[in-house]
Amino acid sequence: MDSFDFDTLAVRAGTQRSDFNEHSEALFLTSSFVFKSAAEAAERFAHSEEGFTYSRFTNPTVSMFQDRLAALEGAEACMATASGMSAIVSVVMSVLNAGDHIVSSQSIFGSTLNVFATIFNRFGIETTFVDPTDLDAWRAAIKPNTKLFFLETPSNPLTEIADIAAVGRIAKEANALFVVDNCFCTPALQRPIEMGADVIVHSATKYLDGQGRVLGGAVVGTKAFIMGKVFPFVRSAGPTLSAFNAWVLLKGMETLSLRVEKQSANALAVAQWLEQQPQVARVFYPGLPSHPQYALAQRQQKAGGAIVAFELKGATPAEQRENAWRVIDNSQVCSITGNLGDTRTTITHPASTTHGRITPEARAAAGITEGLIRLAVGLESPNDIQNDLARGLAN
Ligand SMILES: *Cc1c(COP(=O)(O)O)cnc(C)c1O
Numbered sequence: 001m002d003s004f005d006f007d008t009l010a011v012r013a014g015t016q017r018s019d020f021n022e023h024s025e026a027l028f029l030t031s032s033f034v035f036k037s038a039a040e041a042a043e044r045f046a047h048s049e050e051g052f053t054y055s056r057f058t059n060p061t062v063s064m065f066q067d068r069l070a071a072l073e074g075a076e077a078c079m080a081t082a083s084g085m086s087a088i089v090s091v092v093m094s095v096l097n098a099g100d101h102i103v104s105s106q107s108i109f110g111s112t113l114n115v116f117a118t119i120f121n122r123f124g125i126e127t128t129f130v131d132p133t134d135l136d137a138w139r140a141a142i143k144p145n146t147k148l149f150f151l152e153t154p155s156n157p158l159t160e161i162a163d164i165a166a167v168g169r170i171a172k173e174a175n176a177l178f179v180v181d182n183c184f185c186t187p188a189l190q191r192p193i194e195m196g197a198d199v200i201v202h203s204a205t206k207y208l209d210g211q212g213r214v215l216g217g218a219v220v221g222t223k224a225f226i227m228g229k230v231f232p233f234v235r236s237a238g239p240t241l242s243a244f245n246a247w248v249l250l251k252g253m254e255t256l257s258l259r260v261e262k263q264s265a266n267a268l269a270v271a272q273w274l275e276q277q278p279q280v281a282r283v284f285y286p287g288l289p290s291h292p293q294y295a296l297a298q299r300q301q302k303a304g305g306a307i308v309a310f311e312l313k314g315a316t317p318a319e320q321r322e323n324a325w326r327v328i329d330n331s332q333v334c335s336i337t338g339n340l341g342d343t344r345t346t347i348t349h350p351a352s353t354t355h356g357r358i359t360p361e362a363r364a365a366a367g368i369t370e371g372l373i374r375l376a377v378g379l380e381s382p383n384d385i386q387n388d389l390a391r392g393l394a395n
Pocket residue numbers: 083084085086109111112152156181183184202203204205206215216217
């Protein structure tokens with residue numbers, strides 16, 4: 001199917017039919033698979049990557065999900081995992097040893113930051129965090145034992161954009177594996193492998209599902225990397241994606257580009273409107289010419305994505321928080337929830353939720369002010385989202 005366009009791959013890649021010739025992908029809820037003989041069982045277990053033995057290793061529904069996502073990312077292979085976090089942990093556990101070093105963007109998902117800074121540290125894997133937009137900082141952080149570069153772009157919640165190709169060149173010079181978390185853009189807007197990434201990780205929980213139903217994750221890369229490194233870890237350690245979740249995600253991916261493109265268009269409309277509101281100090285959105293990396297975003301992404309952050313004015317931090325909370329509490333359309341990537345718009349106050357546990361100094365360094373609100377724009381009418389926000393702004 002390699003010659004087909006993205007939208008065709010999104011609905012058809014990976015489909016395998018059983019002997020019943022079902023049209024829609026079948027859901028194989030089975031923990032194990034039977035063999036014709038003891039000899040066949042022995043053969044399958046010896047070569048567990050070929051044929052099905054046990055659903056911790058492989059399952060037909062999960063395998064369809066893997067093949068479809070690999071096709072969408074323009075990659076050879078994919079290993080599904082139970083969540084985005086288990087995808088990230090699986091990559092590190094598959095390739096790094098005690099004494100190795102990671103260079104990572106400092107603007108990454110909170111749990112990723114925690115796993116790198118706290119948990120891996122306990123096993124002798126050290127991480128240096130850098131400003132993702134500062135190429136000299138990436139270069140300066142390299143040590144003789146650097147084995148992995150980790151980047152997330154756009155960042156959460158301030159939508160900073162890092163130059164994937166440029167960071168990739170530095171990773172190559174350092175002989176480090178270049179891992180990109182492509183959760184926010186998805187392959188519908190950005191294909192990091194074409195820009196030099198070695199490995200892509202996903203939280204399928206977000207836009208791949210797209211409807212806020214299940215958790216899932218994936219590691220995408222070359223066949224040699226996925227089958228040679230990640231599969232042996234996942235089959236033994238067991239952070240496996242369930243067949244049911246894989247089936248939900250397969251259906252989600254069929255509408256991926258439709259949703260992400262429409263949600264990006266809605267986000268742009270809301271961002272443009274927010275920029276005109278006198279109560280708003282600043283809007284962070286890669287699709288606005290006022291964004292510091294607007295030109296790079298235009299080059300690197302097909303659209304700006306669905307995440308918009310904006311900062312409310314206020315004489316003091318306390319007043320800024322009061323103004324932000326008023327907008328959130330007056331919303332009737334937007335859902336007050338931490339998830340994102342849903343067809344429903346979600347609204348969050350990062351300083352008191354997703355970034356609430358870090359020190360005020362670290363929060364200030366990360367640019368998370370008390371007046372900041374993050375929107376993950378959904379498929380509702382942008383008009384209704386604007387009216388929803390206007391209620392709290394006007395009060
Ligand atoms: C949510 C998220 C993750 C973690 O994914 P889970 O599926 O919640 O484990 C990782 N990276 C990014 C960018 C995310 O938004």
